[in-house]
Amino acid sequence: MSTASKGLEGVVVAETTISHVDGDEGVLIYGGYFIEDLAENSTFEEVCHLLWYGALPNQSQLDVLKKRLNDGMHVDASVIDVVRRVAKGHPMASLRTAVSALSSTDPDAEDMSPEANDRKAIRLTGQAITLTAAIERIRNGQEPIEPRADLSLAANLMYMMKGEEPHDVAERIIDAALILHAEHGMNASTFAARVTAGTLADMHSAITSAIGALKGPLHGGANEQVMHMLMEIDGPDTAAQWVRDRLAAGEKIMGFGHRVYKTLDPRAPILKALAEKLSGKGGDTRWLQISEQIQTTMREEMDKKGKKVYPNVDFFSASVYYTLGIPLDLFTNLFACARMSGWTAHVMEQLKDNRLIRPNSNYIGPKDLTVKPIAQRG
Amino acid sequence: MSTASKGLEGVVVAETTISHVDGDEGVLIYGGYFIEDLAENSTFEEVCHLLWYGALPNQSQLDVLKKRLNDGMHVDASVIDVVRRVAKGHPMASLRTAVSALSSTDPDAEDMSPEANDRKAIRLTGQAITLTAAIERIRNGQEPIEPRADLSLAANLMYMMKGEEPHDVAERIIDAALILHAEHGMNASTFAARVTAGTLADMHSAITSAIGALKGPLHGGANEQVMHMLMEIDGPDTAAQWVRDRLAAGEKIMGFGHRVYKTLDPRAPILKALAEKLSGKGGDTRWLQISEQIQTTMREEMDKKGKKVYPNVDFFSASVYYTLGIPLDLFTNLFACARMSGWTAHVMEQLKDNRLIRPNSNYIGPKDLTVKPIAQRG
Numbered sequence: 001m002s003t004a005s006k007g008l009e010g011v012v013v014a015e016t017t018i019s020h021v022d023g024d025e026g027v028l029i030y031g032g033y034f035i036e037d038l039a040e041n042s043t044f045e046e047v048c049h050l051l052w053y054g055a056l057p058n059q060s061q062l063d064v065l066k067k068r069l070n071d072g073m074h075v076d077a078s079v080i081d082v083v084r085r086v087a088k089g090h091p092m093a094s095l096r097t098a099v100s101a102l103s104s105t106d107p108d109a110e111d112m113s114p115e116a117n118d119r120k121a122i123r124l125t126g127q128a129i130t131l132t133a134a135i136e137r138i139r140n141g142q143e144p145i146e147p148r149a150d151l152s153l154a155a156n157l158m159y160m161m162k163g164e165e166p167h168d169v170a171e172r173i174i175d176a177a178l179i180l181h182a183e184h185g186m187n188a189s190t191f192a193a194r195v196t197a198g199t200l201a202d203m204h205s206a207i208t209s210a211i212g213a214l215k216g217p218l219h220g221g222a223n224e225q226v227m228h229m230l231m232e233i234d235g236p237d238t239a240a241q242w243v244r245d246r247l248a249a250g251e252k253i254m255g256f257g258h259r260v261y262k263t264l265d266p267r268a269p270i271l272k273a274l275a276e277k278l279s280g281k282g283g284d285t286r287w288l289q290i291s292e293q294i295q296t297t298m299r300e301e302m303d304k305k306g307k308k309v310y311p312n313v314d315f316f317s318a319s320v321y322y323t324l325g326i327p328l329d330l331f332t333n334l335f336a337c338a339r340m341s342g343w344t345a346h347v348m349e350q351l352k353d354n355r356l357i358r359p360n361s362n363y364i365g366p367k368d369l370t371v372k373p374i375a376q377r378g
Numbered sequence: 379m380s381t382a383s384k385g386l387e388g389v390v391v392a393e394t395t396i397s398h399v400d401g402d403e404g405v406l407i408y409g410g411y412f413i414e415d416l417a418e419n420s421t422f423e424e425v426c427h428l429l430w431y432g433a434l435p436n437q438s439q440l441d442v443l444k445k446r447l448n449d450g451m452h453v454d455a456s457v458i459d460v461v462r463r464v465a466k467g468h469p470m471a472s473l474r475t476a477v478s479a480l481s482s483t484d485p486d487a488e489d490m491s492p493e494a495n496d497r498k499a500i501r502l503t504g505q506a507i508t509l510t511a512a513i514e515r516i517r518n519g520q521e522p523i524e525p526r527a528d529l530s531l532a533a534n535l536m537y538m539m540k541g542e543e544p545h546d547v548a549e550r551i552i553d554a555a556l557i558l559h560a561e562h563g564m565n566a567s568t569f570a571a572r573v574t575a576g577t578l579a580d581m582h583s584a585i586t587s588a589i590g591a592l593k594g595p596l597h598g599g600a601n602e603q604v605m606h607m608l609m610e611i612d613g614p615d616t617a618a619q620w621v622r623d624r625l626a627a628g629e630k631i632m633g634f635g636h637r638v639y640k641t642l643d644p645r646a647p648i649l650k651a652l653a654e655k656l657s658g659k660g661g662d663t664r665w666l667q668i669s670e671q672i673q674t675t676m677r678e679e680m681d682k683k684g685k686k687v688y689p690n691v692d693f694f695s696a697s698v699y700y701t702l703g704i705p706l707d708l709f710t711n712l713f714a715c716a717r718m719s720g721w722t723a724h725v726m727e728q729l730k731d732n733r734l735i736r737p738n739s740n741y742i743g744p745k746d747l748t749v750k751p752i753a754q755r756g
Contacts, residue, residue: 006392007576008737014384020741032747041749054743058755078463082479085456089482096586097482100475101460104467186739188577192587195570198385199594208474209570209587216577218734259736356596358637359386361564363398365432369410371419377436 009259013186013357014194018051018345021185023260028267030183031055039270044153044178044338045069051183051345052121065122066152072126073147073156076105080134080144087139092215092332094135095128099211102127103204110202114348120203121344128340129153132333133160154178157337162325169281170324173274174334177317180267181335183342185260189213189220190339190346197347198357210343211336220332220339223314223321226255227328230290230319239293247301255315256298264310271316278323287319387637391564391735392572396429396723399563401638406645408561409433417648422531422556422716423447429561429723430499443500444530450504451525451534454483458512458522465517470593470710472513473506477589480505481582488580492726498581499722506718507531510711511538532556535715540703547659548702551652552712555695558645559713561720563638567591567598568717568724575725576735588721589714598710598717604633604696605706608668617671625679633693634676642688649694656701665697 005011020029028035031050038047042056049057049065057065075098082101086094103109106123108116126147134144137160145160154175158166166174184190193210197203214220233242246253258265272291279285295311302309321331383389398407406413409428416425420434427435427443435443453476460479464472481487484501486494504525512522515538523538532553536544544552562568571588575581592598611620624631636643650669657663673689680687699709 005733006735007733008389008391008735011386011389011737012740013386013737014739015742016739017741017743020743020745029741029743029745032744033749037749046752056749056755057752059752062752082460082463082475085460086479086482089487093478093481093487093580093582096583097460097475097478100471100478100586100590101464103471104464104475109467109471185741186737188573188734188736191735191737192570192573195566195573196587196591196594199566199591199597199599201590201592201594201597201599202471204471205474205590205593208478209574209590212478212579212583212587213574213577214579215583216574216579219577219579221577221579259734355383355385356566356637357384357386357569358566359389359391359564359569361392361394362390363395363407363563364393365395365398365407366410367398367407371411371415371434374424374435374437374440377434 013191014350016185016346016349017054018342018349019183019185021260023258023262026261026263026266028184035180035266036270039176039179042179044175044182047179047182048125048341051341052118052348068122069126069153070147070149072123073130075102075127075130075134079105079131083131083134083138087135090215091132091135091139091330092211092220092336095131095333095336096208096211096215098131098135099124099128100204100208103202106204109204112200112202112351114351117203117344117348117351121348124203124207124344125340126153128337129157130160132330132337133157135333136161136327136330157334158324167281169277173278173320173324176270176274177320177334178338180270180313181317181338183339183345187219188216190343193343193347194350195357197350198354200354203344203347206347207340207343210339214336214339215332220335222254223318223331223335224328226314226318227322227331229254230287233290235286236289236293239290240297243294243297244301253294253298255318256309256311258312261310261312263308265312267313268311268316271313271320275316275320275323278320283323287323291316291319391569392728394563394724394727395432396720396727397561397563399638401636401640404639404641404644406562413558413644414648417554417557420557422553422560425557425560426503426719429719430496430726446500447504447531448525448527450501451508453480453505453508453512457483457509461509461512461516465513468593469510469513469517469708470589470598470714473509473711473714474586474589474593476509476513477502477506478582478586481580484582487582490578490580490729492729495581495722495726495729499726502581502585502722503718504531506715507535508538510708510715511535513711514539514705514708535712536702545659547655551656551698551702554648554652555698555712556716558648558691559695559716561717561723565597566594568721571721571725572728573735575728576732578732581722581725584725585718585721588717592714592717593710598713600632601692601696601699601709601713602706604692605700605709607632608665608697611668613664614667614671617668618675621672621675622679631672631676633696634687634689636688636690639688639690641686643690645691646689646694649691649698653694653698653701656698661701665701669694669697
């Protein structure tokens with residue numbers, strides 16, 4: 001029996017054509033394209049096409065997909081009712097419950113064919129956006145807003161949340177954030193989806209597992225933690241001292257380091273550039289300034305120790321979302337909206353050549369006990 | 379980078395004191411005790427104590443746990459409302475959604491302390507039983523029934539489903555079936571729970587992942603498939619020929635073989651004995667006779683090929699459940715009710731010394747594409 005570390009570091013569980021994460025070189029590729037190129041020159045809808053079908057769409061393919069995604073945003077009233085009943089919990093718990101509930105309204109729920117899974121991937125990607133906006137409105141005592149056929153997924157997300165269309169820069173930034181978070185290899189939530197799909201459970205089961213895994217603060221919950229940190233700091237002037245005090249106390253600074261990237265997370269500078277663009281558009285510059293000061297101080301302090309620590313994707317996404325008026329505890333839901341495309345792509349890839357994912361554990365307890373009558377137990 | 383098979387066969391992902399599955403010897407041990415001993419000489423409530431606290435309870439410990447489990451069976455009306463809204467789907471999908479929804483009513487939902495997780499483990503184990511019965515009644519247009527404080531979990535399951543207490547043999551058989559299905563090492567659903575818990579996501583997220591994974595026909599869904607097979611066969615007289623015809627056509631016979639057991643699944647003979655007991659109590663003997671005929675024919679046919687194939691736990695549980703009047707598509711929910719004890723034990727064990735479970739994938743696609751303007755794409 002072979003043994004592995006309990007985190008499965010470096011253990012290859014699948015061959016994939018969906019994405020490539022090179023943690024040593026700081027490279028992220030979706031289906032052949034560098035993430036920088038996609039973030040600059042494509043849209044989230046085009047990236048969905050790339051992840052699901054292995055190629056960027058031409059115009060007519062994109063038109064078809066956009067129509068299907070827009071139709072897919074519809075959420076049945078029974079599932080909105082479910083959201084109302086669970087809305088007092090964490091928004092990621094609400095999304096987990098609502099996505100699970102969607103199977104009861106999906107005509108393809110128990111159909112395991114590739115065609116049915118393609119339809120469910122599209123619906124779930126649209127519905128996650130509608131549900132995220134509905135969860136936000138319902139918990140604030142507002143009525144959900146229906147999606148609009150003339151808007152992109154990114155614009156619909158903001159429109160259904162706020163009741164008004166985002167400005168161009170805001171839409172572009174949300175769209176880029178969706179692209180940057182769409183896919184990232186065999187991360188914990190994607191792996192949870194593949195473990196679930198490996199039993200030949202249906203798409204909704206696999207995606208519900210993924211949402212549950214993303215909710216954790218060691219995964220999707222991290223950017224919420226970054227924002228809590230930024231808010232603890234009085235301002236840019238005191239950020240350097242705040243970081244030094246924390247490091248001196250042996251504490252961790254949120255938003256730095258990554259399980260896979262041993263160098264710069266390639267998504268971080270893209271998000272930083274978007275944060276700068278947002279500042280130029282009249283957005284609050286406070287969070288960007290604090291973030292930059294933290295980054296500079298971290299570099300200086302690590303240099304003294306001869307170490308390198310780099311900001312990750314969460315470090316800049318936190319302040320970007322916050323500046324756009326998205327509440328802290330909804331950040332992970334936005335991540336889920338983006339990653340829905342990658343999760344569903346992985347489920348479909350898993351099912352193309354499936355094998356039950358069933359590792360082993362090593363039992364280290366006793367083996368020779370006998371059940372005594374209860375009156376004789378100590 | 380190390381490589382592993384995509385099913386993670388033989389890869390050890392954790393050390394555990396919860397259970398030991400020896401697939402070569404056909405041995406199953408929970409916390410030091412052989413499964414045969416536990417099935418004969420303990421109750422499901424005692425086994426819950428063993429899995430959660432590492433020891434069988436004495437009488438006062440058992441009294442405390444039984445009270446806590448019984449109190450834990452309460453399900454808030456808001457979650458029953460959720461069940462009503464999704465009840466037209468598969469009962470396992472309903473359970474997945476309802477258990478996810480329970481977090482919105484759980485006072486400890488986001489509390490990650492061991493004490494809170496202990497309370498959630500107890501509640502979830504009780505609530506899974508209440509919900510399984512409620513799902514069955516609601517989809518049949520009946521009102522759910524409240525649990526009774528004077529009944530065991532096994533008896534409450536049958537009572538809340540049927541509206542009347544089970545006879546002694548039926549209660550004993552359900553109780554034994556709960557014991558036999560309570561725990562089984564690093565199976566796919568337990569692993570899904572641990573992958574989810576590894577991100578420090580909450581207990582409800584981890585358990586919702588597990589339910590989704592159990593739903594698959596390669597895992598918990600298998601006993602439903604066995605019953606479908608038994609119902610296709612006209613009777614005991616034609617069973618042998620039916621098996622030979624299927625084997626000749628290269629088809630698989632459901633309920634034989636197991637990913638881990640290379641010899642007899644030790645749970646199978648225990649369930650067979652219970653099936654025999656049930657026949658003696660005036661239960662329908664038809665399914666047992668067909669099952670025995672299939673087992674005999676399989677042995678004869680495999681002997682001819684010099685092979686050994688053994689019936690697994692699903693082979694006999696199917697007909698036992700069916701004879702007790704439990705509908706086919708509710709079998710996996712019963713499995714989930716039992717396994718809730720093992721899943722929650724594993725989540726708590728994972729969190730004692732947690733590490734994010736994040737394997738790798740091997741990218742085999744192109745790496746050098748550049749995004750062309752959409753008008754130039756083929």
